[in-house]
Structures are given as C-alpha cells and as structure tokens.
Amino acid sequence: PEVAEPVALPELLDRLSGATLYFADENGGDPISAALQPGPATILTGPEGGFTSDERALIRAVPGAVPVSLGPRILRAETAALAAAALYM
Numbered sequence: 001p002e003v004a005e006p007v008a009l010p011e012l013l014d015r016l017s018g019a020t021l022y023f024a025d026e027n028g029g030d031p032i033s034a035a036l037q038p039g040p041a042t043i044l045t046g047p048e049g050g051f052t053s054d055e056r057a058l059i060r061a062v063p064g065a066v067p068v069s070l071g072p073r074i075l076r077a078e079t080a081a082l083a084a085a086a087l088y089m
Contacts, residue, residue, distance in 0.1 A: 001085050009055055013062055016042055021065045022088075024080055026050045029067030032087050043088060045070075045080040 007015075019040035022032065026046065029035070044059065051059070059065055070083055 001089070009058060012044075013058065016062065021059070021062050022068050022084070023051075023059050023065060024070050024084055025056065025059075025067035026074075027056065027067075029069045032068040032070055032084060035066050035068045036088055041088060043081075043084045045077060045084055048077050 019042045020037060021042045021044060022035065023029075023044040024032070024046060046055075060067070068084075070080055075083060
C-alpha cells in the first residue's frame with residue numbers, strides 16, 4: 001500500500017479519485033472484514049481522539065464513502081492504520 005504524507009482532511013477528500021473510501025468511524029459501521037470489496041481503496045483512520053462531528057459529516061458527504069468498524073476496542077492511531085491495511089490486504 002501507498003502511505004501518503006499528511007494533508008488537511010478537505011484537501012485529501014478533494015484528491016480522491018475512483019477508489020472506494022473506507023473510513024474507520026468510531027461511531028460504528030459495518031465490520032471492515034465484511035465491508036471490503038475488491039478494487040482500489042483509500043482507507044482513512046482518524047487521529048487520536050477520533051473524528052470530530054464536522055469531520056465525520058465531511059467524510060460521509062463523499063459519494064460512496066463506507067463507514068467501517070475495526071472492532072470493539074479503541075485502537076491507537078498507528079495501530080488502527082496497520083490493522084485496517086492488514087485486513088484489506
């Protein structure tokens with residue numbers, strides 16, 4: 001997988017093209033293992049403390065964005081990214 005340099009959330013969402021956007025939403029979603037579909041993907045995990053309600057609304061406004069759950073435990077930001085990438089692969 002490609003790991004990109006950090007950018008502001010609105011800029012990241014503007015750059016998306018053609019890949020399904022899966023975002024780890026601490027407020028819930030389908031289990032990531034059930035939600036993943038074949039094809040290109042962007043996986044977005046949040047910062048420590050999670051997404052704000054404004055950020056969550058901005059992400060959900062992206063056509064085809066899929067909220068996913070990484071499970072019942074609270075994961076650190078770096079652990080969540082690795083867990084999501086491993087499940088995708």
